[in-house]
Amino acid sequence: MANTEFEKNLKYLPLRDTRIDDPFWNGCVRLVTGEILPYQYDSLWDRIPGAPPSRCIRNLRVAAGLEEGEFEGWVFQDTDLAKWLEAAAYSLAALPDRKLRDTAEDMIDLVLQAQQPNGYLNSYFTVKYPGHQFCNLKEGHELYTAGHFIEAAVAWYQVTGEDRFLNAMRRFADLICEVFHTPDYADAVPGHEEIELALYRLYEVTGEEKYRAMAYDFINRRGTTDYLSREHTLPRFIDVWHDRGPYIPEYAQAHLPVREQTTAEGHAVRALYLYSAMADLAGSYHDEALLAACERLYDNIVERRMYLTGGIGSSGTLERFTVDYDLPNDTAYAESCASIALAMFCKRMARVTGDAKYMDTAELAIYNTVLAGIAMDGRSFFYVNPLEVIPDQCIPATDRAHVKPVRQKWFGCACCPPNIARTLASLGEYVLLEGEDSVRVNLLISGAYKTHLHGVPVELTVDSSLPWEGRAVLRLRAERPVTGRLLIRVPEYAEDPAFAAAGGPFVPATDRGYAVIDVSGTETRVTFTFGMTARLIYANPRVSADAGKVAVKKGPLVYCLEEMDNGAGLASLRIDTTKALKEVPGGDLRDCVTIEAEGERLTWSGRLYSTRAPDAVPAKLTFVPYCFWGNRTPGEMTVWVNKK
Numbered sequence: 237m238a239n240t241e242f243e244k245n246l247k248y249l250p251l252r253d254t255r256i257d258d259p260f261w262n263g264c265v266r267l268v269t270g271e272i273l274p275y276q277y278d279s280l281w282d283r284i285p286g287a288p289p290s291r292c293i294r295n296l297r298v299a300a301g302l303e304e305g306e307f308e309g310w311v312f313q314d315t316d317l318a319k320w321l322e323a324a325a326y327s328l329a330a331l332p333d334r335k336l337r338d339t340a341e342d343m344i345d346l347v348l349q350a351q352q353p354n355g356y357l358n359s360y361f362t363v364k365y366p367g368h369q370f371c372n373l374k375e376g377h378e379l380y381t382a383g384h385f386i387e388a389a390v391a392w393y394q395v396t397g398e399d400r401f402l403n404a405m406r407r408f409a410d411l412i413c414e415v416f417h418t419p420d421y422a423d424a425v426p427g428h429e430e431i432e433l434a435l436y437r438l439y440e441v442t443g444e445e446k447y448r449a450m451a452y453d454f455i456n457r458r459g460t461t462d463y464l465s466r467e468h469t470l471p472r473f474i475d476v477w478h479d480r481g482p483y484i485p486e487y488a489q490a491h492l493p494v495r496e497q498t499t500a501e502g503h504a505v506r507a508l509y510l511y512s513a514m515a516d517l518a519g520s521y522h523d524e525a526l527l528a529a530c531e532r533l534y535d536n537i538v539e540r541r542m543y544l545t546g547g548i549g550s551s552g553t554l555e556r557f558t559v560d561y562d563l564p565n566d567t568a569y570a571e572s573c574a575s576i577a578l579a580m581f582c583k584r585m586a587r588v589t590g591d592a593k594y595m596d597t598a599e600l601a602i603y604n605t606v607l608a609g610i611a612m613d614g615r616s617f618f619y620v621n622p623l624e625v626i627p628d629q630c631i632p633a634t635d636r637a638h639v640k641p642v643r644q645k646w647f648g649c650a651c652c653p654p655n656i657a658r659t660l661a662s663l664g665e666y667v668l669l670e671g672e673d674s675v676r677v678n679l680l681i682s683g684a685y686k687t688h689l690h691g692v693p694v695e696l697t698v699d700s701s702l703p704w705e706g707r708a709v710l711r712l713r714a715e716r717p718v719t720g721r722l723l724i725r726v727p728e729y730a731e732d733p734a735f736a737a738a739g740g741p742f743v744p745a746t747d748r749g750y751a752v753i754d755v756s757g758t759e760t761r762v763t764f765t766f767g768m769t770a771r772l773i774y775a776n777p778r779v780s781a782d783a784g785k786v787a788v789k790k791g792p793l794v795y796c797l798e799e800m801d802n803g804a805g806l807a808s809l810r811i812d813t814t815k816a817l818k819e820v821p822g823g824d825l826r827d828c829v830t831i832e833a834e835g836e837r838l839t840w841s842g843r844l845y846s847t848r849a850p851d852a853v854p855a856k857l858t859f860v861p862y863c864f865w866g867n868r869t870p871g872e873m874t875v876w877v878n879k880k
């Protein structure tokens with residue numbers, strides 16, 4: 237059974253009620269509207285010189301009968317536009333923009349024109365196999381694509397109040413609910429999860445029970461049927477990829493009933509989208525066994541299968557989890573989407589359980605791998621997020637062929653860029669959770685947040701110095717006198733957390749990682765301070781890739797060495813762990829704190845091998861935040877550093 241009780245009735249704050257205004261995050265969040273969305277829109281129209289073409293919009297135009305042509309690209313190409321629309325909606329919540337809104341509405345028109353009379357929507361099957369629907373769930377990604385369209389429609393409705401897109405996607409969802417309860421599909425499950433969490437979101441905004449029930453059916457079926465392994469024998473099957481190897485049920489988390497799964501297996505993005513839906517549904521149905529499975533899977537990930545940076549899915553082959561402690565740094569896959577999905581799962585677990593520990597992991601993923609996935613100018617992206625790069629060694633036809641030493645303008649398979657955009661644009665959902673009599677602050681991100689206590693409107697302002705200093709001032713102002721609780725997550729890295737209010741310092745009660753502060757009257761002001769010095773991090777010795785090495789972390793930020801600060805040959809550097817780390821503010825990467833360490837550089841001359849040990853000369857090591865790596869001169873990078 238589950239370790240924790242269900243925490244009932246916690247809700248995310250609507251994005252229109254959140255205003256992030258944070259020195260660290262403004263640069264990224266405002267980039268979404270100003271740079272990322274226009275750039276990605278051009279990408280979807282194939283207008284970026286030198287970037288792989290997307291064909292996304294063109295495919296939908298062909299499906300809509302607006303132009304002649306063939307489908308080009310991946311079977312799930314539609315999702316690039318769906319995620320763009322979702323990000324556009326979130327962006328409009330933060331910053332009204334007539335031009336963006338008009339563009340998004342044009343794209344919604346296009347999507348609706350491509351929708352078939354029965355509600356079905358998918359440009360690949362509509363163009364290539366007209367009339368054939370749901371005939372290859374294993375590889376066809378129809379339900380995955382449907383999920384992203386539904387999420388976009390939910391977001392558009394939540395932000396704009398317009399229900400045209402939502403109603404159209406309800407017709408699609410209605411079709412799915414109908415088809416997947418016919419005898420032919422009674423045990424069918426999607427090959428790539430996503431529809432489950434999308435149907436749950438649709439249920440939350442519409443109250444339509446059948447959407448929640450369909451999501452629950454999909455997860456209850458998973459691992460109990462052989463549908464995916466026998467699908468290719470069905471008369472309706474259409475072979476999409478033609479290079480099908482033997483089917484591996486673990487790849488799609490279909491090897492065991494979900495409540496019996498104990499280890500994170502298979503394709504990491506699929507897994508975490510599934511776990512996200514499991515968390516939603518466990519909370520919604522008060523399903524103890526399902527919550528217990530979520531807890532076990534979470535523990536397996538964070539204790540054995542996650543990089544220090546919050547990256548998951550260590551293998552480039554099949555983009556998958558492998559086995560415990562297998563976390564190679566230079567061949568890491570750690571897809572940006574997988575860390576986004578990890579943050580999504582953790583956000584849901586925090587909501588369902590009321591336990592702050594999940595937000596430690598969400599924060600880690602967001603501040604490191606997710607943020608590293610996008611350049612500081614918003615115009616190039618990492619799909620793969622290694623922890624060690626030697627550019628000359630990232631060559632084709634090797635186990636590092638997938639590792640790119642510089643961010644790319646776009647990808648033929650471009651799942652990550654628009655996923656990063658929608659995540660940054662919806663960051664406000666990660667900051668707070670609202671309960672009936674409580675407000676929970678999950679991330680200390682500066683801004684103004686409109687929420688409620690006992691139905692009374694209150695505004696919470698947060699003035700935070702993270703991630704450079706452990707200090708935040710929180711002010712809660714209510715429209716009229718009110719009582720309730722302000723819960724503030726105490727991050728796992730906080731040293732000596734201290735609280736002060738008008739009456740001076742106080743020691744609050746604690747509850748599962750939160751400091752609990754009673755609120756009464758119309759105004760409460762709390763100052764929360766804690767130590768957040770740069771620390772050395774050691775890995776479990778069973779992680780062979782990190783043996784004899786240390787990493788540097790300050791608060792939520794993991795640091796790395798780059799060639800341009802430390803010279804070539806980062807593997808020849810050794811850090812002296814007996815000497816203090818020195819924090820230097822005002823770095824050239826978004827005014828960051830850089831960290832200096834003492835150490836040495838091994839010197840070597842001549843041959844490949846020698847009986848003579850290397851000499852060493854003193855060296856200063858300069859670390860910069862991992863999330864900002866690769867934004868200057870391209871070169872080597874490493875997170876884990878040899879220990880002297």
Ligand SMILES: [Zn+2]
Binds near residue numbers: 571573574650652653
């Ligand atoms: Zn991706």
